[in-house]
Amino acid sequence: MKKSIIYIVFAGLFMASCKTAPVADFNKVKQIIQSNTWILQDEGGNAKGFNGQDVTMKFTQDNGMQAVGFAGCNNYFSSVDLQPANIKFSQAGSTMMACPDMENEQAFLELLTQVNGYEVSGTELRLFQNKILLLRFKTK
Template sequence: MKIATIFCTTLFALFVATSCSTTANTAKLKPKGEVSLANQNWYLVNENDVVKGLYDKDVSIVIDEANATVSGFAGCNNFTATFTKVSGVTSFVNFSETKMACPNLGKEKAFLSMLKNVNSYEVVGKELHLYKGNILLLTFKTT
């Protein structure tokens, strides 16, 4: 319960901090680090551990550069999105998700909203940091 409360509070604070911007929904993909961005299972983490969703399943994403897709588990529902690369800028578009009725859908919507606001990333070791400008929105790790 404590992890869920911390996760919710963190998501809400980050959502509020980023919701006032009207910048385009783009991501500049400039890989840095030791692990490939693509075709990895990236698990959302907070300061305590991997964030768990419904039925104790990890909140996660997978980026498939060959098929220009991003997919994952947002806490209750699965989601997919497409992206296009133009001059080093990647736009995440066409988000779709399953429509299961679950408790705390607000957390899931905040998570997806943050993904839509990402405009840069950095791979550091086995961590993926997603940013909007200089603001760290989400941190994921891989095994």
């Protein structure tokens, strides 16, 4: 059941489409992105966690910008290249715990590598591949 819900969330996000616009005040947006912990959302705006915990993302400045967080079973980290009009995540590394439903975690981490755009709107961070919404987060 939980697996089905996760697939529905990802399918709904893949099908949603939105145009990203270049950021007018990049320093302000960068500060918003870095000062919050972000929680993965579904298309209805409800936080969806794997294994009873929220999937999270936080941006740090350790040796360049990095995204770190909880992916469902393991903690992850990825280098991030954040520019005014785009964002790129490197292939994520993670701890090595084994859990049921590892497919969900692997799908989430794979989606990160496909991201090339973003939008910050209010308390939401939306990550896109071209104009297709892949992931949506809300501030904690």
